Amino acid sequence: TIHVKNVTTGVEDDLEFRDYVIRLSFEFNHLIVITTNQCFIYKANNWTAPHHMDLKESNVTLILQCDKHFALIDSTNVGLYSYEGRLLLNIKWIGMRIESLNSDTISLSTDSIAVRDANDMKVIHFIDTTNGKIMNE
Secondary structure (H helix, E strand, C coil), X not given: CEEEECCCCCCEEXXXXXXXXXXXXXXXXXXXXXXCCEEEEEECCEEXXXXXXXXXXXXXXXXXXXXXXXXXXXXXXXXXXXXXXXEEEECCCCCCCHHHCCCCCEEEXXXXXXXXXXCCCCCEEEEECCCCCECCC
């Protein structure tokens, strides 16, 4: 159970899940909750009707959010999703090492993802979030 309270209005709500909650992230007016089997996407003004999707991989290690979409990083993929739960694209790049990704090595914005190269810490890859391609150096 996650207890939610709006401190300005005093409205409270309990969000109950049948599986264990593994990760959560609350940014850009959206709460992303990862359980052992599913991803729930709540809009801050509507706690009763979340979007949800089944997860292929249950070990999500990182959630990145921006105003238009969010990324889930697990042991095999970097997936970019809409806040309606639709997969937009899987992100890949040359030399990709998932195990080296954390909040210090990857960042998400509306139009791009920036990733520090695992082999050369002086190199940062910029990937376009509309098509998944590396942007010009």
